[in-house]
Amino acid sequence: MNKIPVALLLVVLAFSSCATQVGGSLRSDGGADLGVFGALEPRMAALITGFAAAAGIAPGTAILDGAAIAESMAAAPGIASVSLGNTSPVSIEGRVLVSHIGDFLYGGGAGFITFEPAAGGGGRFTASLDLDSGRDVLALISPDIANYLAALMAPVATGEVMSRDDYLFLVGAVYGTGIAEEISGATIRAWIDFPGPIQSVRGGTFSGSRAEFAIPLLDVLVLETPLHYEVVWR
Numbered sequence: 001m002n003k004i005p006v007a008l009l010l011v012v013l014a015f016s017s018c019a020t021q022v023g024g025s026l027r028s029d030g031g032a033d034l035g036v037f038g039a040l041e042p043r044m045a046a047l048i049t050g051f052a053a054a055a056g057i058a059p060g061t062a063i064l065d066g067a068a069i070a071e072s073m074a075a076a077p078g079i080a081s082v083s084l085g086n087t088s089p090v091s092i093e094g095r096v097l098v099s100h101i102g103d104f105l106y107g108g109g110a111g112f113i114t115f116e117p118a119a120g121g122g123g124r125f126t127a128s129l130d131l132d133s134g135r136d137v138l139a140l141i142s143p144d145i146a147n148y149l150a151a152l153m154a155p156v157a158t159g160e161v162m163s164r165d166d167y168l169f170l171v172g173a174v175y176g177t178g179i180a181e182e183i184s185g186a187t188i189r190a191w192i193d194f195p196g197p198i199q200s201v202r203g204g205t206f207s208g209s210r211a212e213f214a215i216p217l218l219d220v221l222v223l224e225t226p227l228h229y230e231v232v233w234r
Contacts, residue, residue: 025193026125030115032098036084039091040064041182047175048148049090066092069142076140078103101125112137122196122234130226131159154221167222186217194233202230209233 020038040048040063048063066084073096074082084094098104102115112133117123129137134156138146149157153170162170172180190213198206204213211231219227 020188022188022190023192026101026195028117028121028123028195030100030102030117032101032104034096034098035094036096037091037093038064039088041186043176043178043182045090047179051148051151060089062086062089064090064092065144066094068144070094072142072144073140118234122199122232124230124232125194126228126230128226128228129220129223131155131161131223134220134223135159149221152221156221156223162222163224164218164222168218183221184218188215188217188220189213190215192231194231196233199232199234200230201232203228204231206231 020036022034022036024033024035026032045063052061052063053059064086066086069092070082070084073079073084078098078100080097080099082094082096084092084096086092100115101113104113112128114126115123116125135146138149138157146157153160153167153174155162155167168180168184171183192211192213194209194211197209198211200206201211203215204211206212213229215227219225
């Protein structure tokens, strides 16, 4: 059964500042069946709950709103269907069916994913993210999440050029060192099964047809250096 492609590494932008785990596979025709689980870390959950209360949102309301994120994503390019639900007010899980990974969250006049099947079998997958494409992806996934990340002063949402160290210092000064420590210590983890044996991986490790990735959340939020991932299989 098909489950998740590496593109979900970028979908976790929607769940930034979460404990995020993904896993699955990419089909040879470019279609994909994505799964995700995301939960806000404790201090981040308390901070964003405070943001929501200040905005007049009733206590107990889902902070990560699975249904709202699903509705936003369903209208985005390359997505056939989305089903996301809440397991708690600060955690979600679900499934995203992608019609073709090359069209996935295609916005701003350009895509951040390329899918190149080879004539005799195998192929190449690349995913690249910088400050410009990061903001485009966030806008397609969820304007609400983009607003939360802007309140956290994350460059991926604001577009401001900033180093990792400067961002952590800013977050610590405004919201406390506990929040900065959570962000610094969080890692996005994923495993992906490709349509054939993998020959090489950039940005991760592999065994057989499975690639594994561990991406520091801080790298995604700041994008001081553009992220680039590549998998070649035969």
